[in-house]
Amino acid sequence: MAQPANQEAPGSGTRQSETLAPPAGHGEHEGFFKKYLFSTDHKAIAKQYLFTGMFMGLIGAFMAYTFRFQLAFPGSHVPGFGVVSPNEYNALVTNHGSIMVFWVAMPVLIAAFGNYLIPLMLGCDDMAFPRLNRLSYQVFFLSVVVLLISLFVPGGGFGGAWTAYPPLSSKAEYSLTPLGSTLWLVAVALEFVAFLIGGINFVTTTMNSRAPGMKLYDIPIVVWMIVIASLVFMASVGPLVAGAVMLLFDQLFGTAFYDPARGGDPLLWQHLFWFFGHPEVYVVLLPACGIVAEVITVFSRKKLFGYKTVLYTAIATGIVSFFVWAHHQFVAGIDPRMANVFTATTVIISLPVAEMVFVLVATLYGGSIKLTTPMLWALAFIAEFIIGGVTGLFLGASGSDIYLHDTYFVLAHFHYTFVPIAIIAVFAGLTYWFPKMFGRHMNETLGKIHFWGTIIPFNSIFIPLFLLGLAGQHRRIYSYEGFPELARPELQQLRIIATVSLIVMLCFQLVFLFNFVRSMFRGRIAERNPWKANTLEWVAASPPPHGNFETMPTVYRGPYEYSVPNRDEDYWPQNQPA
Amino acid sequence: MTSSPNETHEAGPPASGDEPRAREADPAEHAQAAEHAQAAEHAQAAEHAQAAEHAHAAEHAHANPVRVWAILCALLVVSVVGPMAEIRLLTLITAFGIAGVKAYLVAKHFLRLGVERRYVAYALVVSVAFMVLFFAGTAPDVMEHRGRLWTNHAAQKEVERALKEAARDGH
């Protein structure tokens, strides 16, 4: 609009401001606190999210180790924890789930990669709202603090599962963790606020702040994915924010929103939760697919197979994900006729997701595949995610879900999706962008040791759990000794295999941590574009300074022009004039 | 810039209205640029021109806000008086129909959605549509108290009890 207030519209300034060096008052001369703790630089905020997410990942992993140990050797003393009591067990599984979804997958996949990559890949110097960005992290950090406090309050941490079904979660006399449940809920709500703020920032930046010449189809897929995920998150989390307020009031002020005795309805929460909960799966899946697409194209020197197809399937996945939520509630007491509708929509969502996998596989065709560490992770994502995806069909089909619902089959299924998403794809992204983030290379040998040490135990953790699920083992039970059908030794052996594999897998993470920290300071110095990639972040210095680019780039082509015929180089950066 | 977390507090150096601003690269500077980039910039330039046109047209097309306000006030009176007749259908129309009209007027003339780019309105409508979807998926369980093979006794009992109590209070 042509009002004086809107000077920001382009066409009113001089071109010089595009090429200015980083504005004074930024960059090298800032104090430690300004630079690392209260920075508005998107890269610093991304690293804050990354390190917080990794820290929470360690806590979540420790919890997994503790309750897996209890399951394999019930009642024994867990090294590093002690004997696990039933309420501690419930708190451990609840917080393991919440932490891994809300405090690891979300901050690392969306916030860390989103913050780091969006401005760099779009060719701008920062997010559109740097201080809002900082606020987002601060709220997130607060949520971490509240969650960690909730684990140590009298009564113990919240133990009503990450789904927090009322009345168990709404009444202290049922849950027996009055403080734990309230603090857990507050932490989750704060986390939602943080990502709402962050999401608005991501979407606005991508829409408005692209480098000159960058059309919609020139945006790297990973940026698209993060934006679509932010939009899906934004549209699905609202009802749950309202629902969380209602649950909080039930806990604190004795309102009756979910209290059946006074006219409330516990099923309302389940709907509010899963209306968010299912799209949330795709909120983390899409960025993971995006990261994998970037890595695969670079290391097979191939153009992405059908850029528009990928984009449209991502959008379709995002939309269809809103229509499937009640498949989590097939046997939860919903009207059985509704289950038929939700079966149909759920099974249909396999179409866009399968298409995404097909496209990623087809991209490999005719390539020149170089099996570097990031590429190994990206390929492992596809291989493992296929298993996670197809096992979902058993659960989306209402008839078989009657048996498999709330068993270890479900658990194994979603770990076969979530681990590829939040662990494998993240490692692909981290090892791929590490040279850009820290200006140094990670050690390839250690990287490959870590890769195989993670992937092999990962499968031997969860394949036994599939079998246990088929044997009818239901979830969130701290000891199966009371169930004759499940206490049989051959099933106990499967539990022990899973637990031992988990411990092995966790030990190999030490290799990664060592490699990560060591490479940050001692690694081989990385040049600007060590992988010979096309996207704009590789145009900036490694690591990029505050302000990112010396000269703001102009974009001439799409991001995946690899091995273009009749060119000497097998890559063609987006900003290189023809 | 300060490290104040208060985002509403504008502590940075003032960006006054006449300060030179950044802008997109001038197309003329890239005469040799790839066709691709040029086309994109043309498209952008066209977009901007269109936006400016929009705004220009808007200044004339805008209804006088005071008049819109007067209409809104009149509608408010109708929505208060209408339900007094205590006819269910009339209540629904005057209360909720008119709320819809009022919201439309505010959105169109005060929020200026009418002259904003189309997709903004679509995005807002989609948000509302998702809520309708949520309602449609949830209402069969929560709104109804009896369904196929299940009965919500507690809710039925609560409705009965409360209606009886209200009748006793002489309502």
Add this chain to the structure above:
Amino acid sequence: MTGRYPTAASSYAGDIDGLILFIAALVFFWGILVEVVFFGFIFKFREKKGRKAEYVTGEEKRQKRWITIPHALVFVCDILIIVAAVRVWVDVKQTLPTPDATVRVISQQWAWTFVHPGPDGALDTADDITTVDELHLEVGKTYHYELESKDVVHSLSIPAFRLKQDAVPGRTIRGWFRPIREGTYDLQCAEICGIGHGLMPAIVKVESAAQHARWMDEAGRSALAAAPRPRAR
């Protein structure tokens, strides 16, 4: 299914197992096909000196066929799965066959209460037999269940019957099963219900007609002595 899996002890257990096997067949076909193609590509197109990668946009129709044809086939499989799933679902969860008896299952933190109709075959009469954590059924008879919860959400799960249904406080949810094989089976709570969730096991005893009558006789006498009052609604 093999010995590792629970016996199929209800009339519809076979249907559900069949559905699982059907989906498994389709899924294994697709899963293995994609994995084989995937690993084949990795092997065939690994980096070799002097060979440059091909330039394939994937935007042309001829290339897109490689995606669209499998896509259409997946769609066909989806439809098959939906039809098969809905058929089982409608039979198990959506319709009720005529019952021989009705049992009431009441869940609470952290126990199961079962109200058997007793010799007269009707609930809420003086000869009802109430048991805790032990459900007695007669083989071959069709039962309806009325599932209730006193406090939080629980879930009635009998793996051998392939039956699972959440109990929601405030609601009565009806369903059915017909045990077809004598034996003792686990009954579990499958929805987290607080600290004692893991301590809520119960057993289902499927008995022959004679055994069941004997049990009813014994239990009825002791129940009468305890004089349970019919449950008021």
Add this chain to the structure above:
Amino acid sequence: MKPIATTRSATGIPTGRLAVWWLIASEIVIFGGLLASYVMHRIGHAEFGDYAAHTNTWAGAFNTLVLLTSSLSAVLAHEAAEKGQGPRAARMLLFTILGGAVFLIVKSFEWTAEIRAGYTLATNMFWSFYYTAAGLHALHVIAGMVAMAFVARDAFSNRELQRVELVGNYWHFVDIVWIFLFPLLYIAK
């Protein structure tokens, strides 16, 4: 100094306004979830009508008028800002803040009377929804007033005039929410 990212505008919509649109979209689903839950219960529970009879329609109607009027002054502030008349825009914003204050004062009298009459947050579901929905809305009113105070301060000295429109848009959205809350909570009896 703003980063170049803030000043670019590939869509033609200024970045700030675009962000406010997304803010509004995400607020729609928050209020939408709450109101959808309320409407479900409202239709399922015939007794809500009797409870709603105890709300004060006149106070609600007056507050609607106040909010509509404050929206008008927000529009006038925007028009002034478009013409570059910062001080006038600031005065109009102050008038809008005054409207918000009147709204809250009426609300507080209303709630005091209702709580005195024994209708509190925990009395029954209707009153729970009543206080939760209106309370959430009131929080948005307060947030809007605070934001407008900062914008008005800048506008007095002709700074950041584009922000006048942004807070205005947010305020109109808060107004629209109330337009639906009014019949839902007060009129349908």
